[in-house]
Amino acid sequence: MKNIRPLVHLISNEVTLNNVVNVILGAGGRAICATAVEEVFEITSNSKALVLNIGVPSKEKLKAMLIAGKRANEIGIPVVLDPVGVGASAFRHSIVNELLEKVSFTCIKGNKSEIAKLCGINSNAVGVDSNVTELCHKDLKLLSDKTGAIIAATGEVNIISDQNTITKIPGGSKLLDIITGSGCMLTGIIGVFLAEENNYKETVVSAFSYFNTAAKQAELDLIAKGQNGTGSYLINLLDRLSERGK
Ligand SMILES: Nc1ncnc2c1ncn2[C@@H]1O[C@H](COP(=O)(O)OP(=O)(O)OP(=O)(O)O)[C@@H](O)[C@H]1O
Numbered sequence: 001m002k003n004i005r006p007l008v009h010l011i012s013n014e015v016t017l018n019n020v021v022n023v024i025l026g027a028g029g030r031a032i033c034a035t036a037v038e039e040v041f042e043i044t045s046n047s048k049a050l051v052l053n054i055g056v057p058s059k060e061k062l063k064a065m066l067i068a069g070k071r072a073n074e075i076g077i078p079v080v081l082d083p084v085g086v087g088a089s090a091f092r093h094s095i096v097n098e099l100l101e102k103v104s105f106t107c108i109k110g111n112k113s114e115i116a117k118l119c120g121i122n123s124n125a126v127g128v129d130s131n132v133t134e135l136c137h138k139d140l141k142l143l144s145d146k147t148g149a150i151i152a153a154t155g156e157v158n159i160i161s162d163q164n165t166i167t168k169i170p171g172g173s174k175l176l177d178i179i180t181g182s183g184c185m186l187t188g189i190i191g192v193f194l195a196e197e198n199n200y201k202e203t204v205v206s207a208f209s210y211f212n213t214a215a216k217q218a219e220l221d222l223i224a225k226g227q228n229g230t231g232s233y234l235i236n237l238l239d240r241l242s243e244r245g246k
């Protein structure tokens, strides 16, 4: 077990929250989920990173995200945004626009449809899953220039870009597509890695490598154990993702 286990403040969605907390613990961090406007300022003040995930959005959560995000910027801790399903409704889009206007993000990580939407490309996405296959470096660089954030677009191949360089990391397993929350888990892990070593694109790349290597190993474990269900894959993935924090 590492000596320093950075605390990650997570404002997220109820669908994937438990798994995200487990992978934060597994990666060597600690997590606290707090969304009440009465406490978020204090919780962020005592954290080493803030993760904002808009998967199940509400006006109340937005208020909490703005208080937490502004506080995180004041004290200089990294802030990660997961714009889940931003193309699926005007409400989600308006929430992300307000967050981008009022909070500085260290990293924005979404699937390719979500990042395409933020780049102003219409992807026709109606749910939380991706239907875009390619994004070019110019689009990601422009979004990075506009937001100051490291931009990471997930899919079969992941693309991570800052204002200067681009890195591609292969996706770990196609089975990640048939469990919910793989993207949210990855965002939680980025939060832990950035809490340990702030602000670098290479830190985000390391988080991607860690997650996707574990995902590949979990698929190999599934085959080795003669399993084939998504539940077994999820457990194997959580197990593999717990190796770093031991
Ligand atoms: N076809 C694939 N082959 C390999 N890896 C994949 C594939 N599709 C997605 N992944 C991996 O799954 C992880 C999550 O990416 P994805 O684009 O599915 O996120 P998401 O849509 O936000 O997920 P979720 O909505 O389930 O949280 C990334 O590490 C990505 O590389």
Ligand SMILES: Cc1ncsc1CCO
Residues within 6 Å of the ligand: 013, 015, 016, 055, 056, 084, 128, 180, 181, 183, 184
């Ligand atoms: C299915 C779903 N709906 C809102 S958040 C979420 C989890 C995957 O992002």
